[in-house]
């Protein structure tokens with residue numbers, strides 16, 4: 001069987017499953033919308049006509065009326081025309097007081113609809129945590145499976161209800177590694193649906209990443225089939241590399257599947273990870289971490305030699321003047337100091353966050369969070385599934401350094417280090433020194449070439465003359481200006497971002513971070529205090545101000561609770 005056919009079949013299987021769930025959801029939503037429209041300003045008939053609609057609208061007074069005065073008590077224990085129970089409606093729309101009333105007046109907390117879903121399943125669809133509490137405290141079966149074997153944890157993972165998932169796991173001990181009828185765990189489903197935050201939570205809790213379903217697919221296989229880059233990256237970075245080698249029933253590893261589906265970027269990531277795991281095995285890991293720093297170092301050394309050899313002491317140039325000579329030595333001294341700064345920069349801690357630095361237990365902290373706190377905004381992106389820490393808002397995990405970095409800016413391969421809170425200042429200083437040095441070098445070089453007396457034959461151009469007569473000097477000018485351009489672009493970008501109090505990572509991936517969005521969903525940087533204050537803070541402290549978030553972070557929530 002060709003690999004593409006295998007992939008197609010898998011997609012059909014998976015879509016079948018998901019479509020069913022989606023249709024159920026759509027049906028519910030349509031029904032609710034219809035009910036809401038009925039309840040609109042138009043003189044439409046009253047939407048609350050029976051026990052079920054009263055439950056769906058959370059209208060406890062009317063519900064009580066139906067049950068206690070109009071003999072509707074029997075309806076609480078039996079389904080409506082579509083086979084759904086009043087308790088399910090109350091659960092879907094998160095009305096805990098209504099749910100409690102229904103349970104206390106004869107509603108079965110474990111009643112199932114035609115798909116064998118219970119009220120808890122419906123609560124999981126919408127992430128209705130409060131109602132889930134009422135259900136579970138009144139005897140709802142946490143691990144009840146529906147017709148597909150989906151438990152509440154599966155449904156929560158399918159719909160990306162991370163908070164509810166965390167709640168039922170931490171408070172009631174739900175089994176997040178449980179399997180449905182096809183052998184899929186909640187991690188499979190979160191990977192397939194592309195719910196990155198849910199995946200972060202599951203990986204943080206050490207969910208099994210190498211479990212293969214009945215088709216032999218791991219969660220990574222599913223993520224690859226959907227071509228979701230963020231999810232694949234998460235799974236690969238937090239993984240043990242073992243899942244990269246596992247084959248599905250068609251005999252394909254995730255890498256082969258990605259290549260087969262034509263996800264080129266994904267193929268690169270997976271093939272690099274496979275290579276990296278090979279490299280780690282044969283001690284080539286150090287080589288990978290060294291990045292391009294040795295290349296940049298050699299480049300700078302060559303540049304200095306060329307400068308001395310072909311510009312300052314070149315025998316074929318006229319004698320150097322005292323002023324130009326002095327400037328040349330300034331340039332050389334600056335270049336030497338730059339090399340020292342370069343070395344220090346590449347070795348300096350950019351702001352690695354280690355587990356327990358904030359006095360948190362790396363395993364347990366999440367379990368202590370009070371999620372019912374109304375101020376909590378649920379920034380699950382603060383979980384690092386690899387380091388197993390809850391990190392400050394603006395940090396990010398660097399897969400090359402294998403650490404989370406505070407105020408992560410970017411991993412710079414040219415210095416073989418991350419640029420973060422603790423070395424951003426040094427990075428800017430290094431760039432400015434680079435610009436000054438190369439600018440001086442270029443000025444001296446230009447002066448030497450320009451003042452050189454030239455005798456051109458009629459057919460020869462000035463450029464041709466210089467290239468043949470002073471090849472070293474021309475090469476120096478070329479390499480120097482190339483470096484100058486690069487440094488100028490980088491320094492310009494850094495300066496702009498410092499003025500905006502934004503990191504390179506935030507600028508590039510702003511859509512991924514919920515803290516960079518305002519209530520209207522558009523970009524809004526809560527750390528930006530205006531150009532002047534941003535720059536002043538950076539110049540005084542050496543890093544950007546990150547104290548001004550308008551909401552409590554996951555860590556603050558933890559310390560409060």
Ligand SMILES: [Zn+2]
Pocket residue numbers: 384385386387388396397398402403404
């Ligand atoms: Zn990390």
Ligand SMILES: [Zn+2]
Pocket residue numbers: 398399400401402410411412417418419
């Ligand atoms: Zn790094």
